[in-house]
Amino acid sequence: MPSPVxxxxxxxxxxxxxxxxxxxxxxxxxxxxxxxxxxxxxxVQRAGVSRGAxxxxxxxxxxxxxxxxxxxxxxxxDRFLAEDLDRLRASxxxxxxxxxxxxxxxQGPLFxxxxxxxxxARTDPDLREHVAxxxxxxxxxxxxxxxxxxxxxxxxxxxxxxxxxALETIRGxxxxxxxxxxxxxxxxxxxxxxxxxxRRMVTPDQ
Numbered sequence: 001m002p003s004p005v006x007x008x009x010x011x012x013x014x015x016x017x018x019x020x021x022x023x024x025x026x027x028x029x030x031x032x033x034x035x036x037x038x039x040x041x042x043x044v045q046r047a048g049v050s051r052g053a054x055x056x057x058x059x060x061x062x063x064x065x066x067x068x069x070x071x072x073x074x075x076x077x078d079r080f081l082a083e084d085l086d087r088l089r090a091s092x093x094x095x096x097x098x099x100x101x102x103x104x105x106x107q108g109p110l111f112x113x114x115x116x117x118x119x120x121a122r123t124d125p126d127l128r129e130h131v132a133x134x135x136x137x138x139x140x141x142x143x144x145x146x147x148x149x150x151x152x153x154x155x156x157x158x159x160x161x162x163x164x165x166a167l168e169t170i171r172g173x174x175x176x177x178x179x180x181x182x183x184x185x186x187x188x189x190x191x192x193x194x195x196x197x198x199r200r201m202v203t204p205d206q
Contacts, residue, residue, distance in 0.1 A: 019057050021047040026068035030113040035120040038065065066130050069117060072110045073138060088149045095202060098149060099195050102142070102166060106174050115175070142167065162202045169194055 009017070025047035029038040040061055044054050058064035084101055091097045114135075121128035146163060147154045154160060173190055182190075 015057075018047075018049055018053050020071075021049055022054055022057060022064065023068040023071040026064050027072050027109055027113050030065060030068070030116045031109045035065070035116040038116075040064065062127055062130070065113075065117065066127075066134065069110070069113050070134060072113065073134075073141075085145070085148060094149055095199060096195070098146070099166060099198060103170055103191055103195070105142075106170050111174055115178070139167070159202075162198075165201065166198050169198060 025043045029042050044051050088094055117131050121131040
């Protein structure tokens with residue numbers, strides 16, 4: 001019996017597939033080799049596309065790495081909206097679960113790739129401008145998500161300040177693991193210790 005004929009992909013589908021392959025390969029290279037070790041040659045080899053295709057979609061390395069980190073952030077945000085928002089709204093402990101969700105959001109390749117850009121941006125003014133804008137968008141997105149769970153109280157300056165402290169604490173803990181790597185169990189213990197203090201900061205009367 002002859003195999004069914006697969007429909008040919010449209011030009012738009014081929015373009016989207018090429019871009020996605022380049023972006024996923026860039027994130028993987030950032031995590032494995034760091035910013036300076038992420039070359040366009042490595043990216044196109046890993047993505048399985050031509051150098052010409054890379055230049056067509058992303059003319060410079062900075063264009064490529066910034067788009068790649070934004071791509072990964074959007075993927076994680078889509079997953080959050082699909083899987084976690086309803087659970088948070090129905091949670092018996094929305095604050096604790098929201099803190100845990102923020103903690104998980106800063107694990108893995110998104111955070112590692114972002115840190116590569118942060119370090120490089122310190123001495124690269126052009127990259128720094130783009131990274132700063134990207135981080136503002138990330139923070140605004142987290143505020144929108146928090147507002148969807150906790151309502152307008154997120155707009156109160158005191159509440160928003162507490163949220164910023166929580167984000168800064170989580171980033172700091174994740175950075176600490178770069179300098180003092182430890183077991184997942186000890187990393188979780190670090191988080192639980194900080195989470196308890198963050199909870200008391202947000203709800204001091206409890």
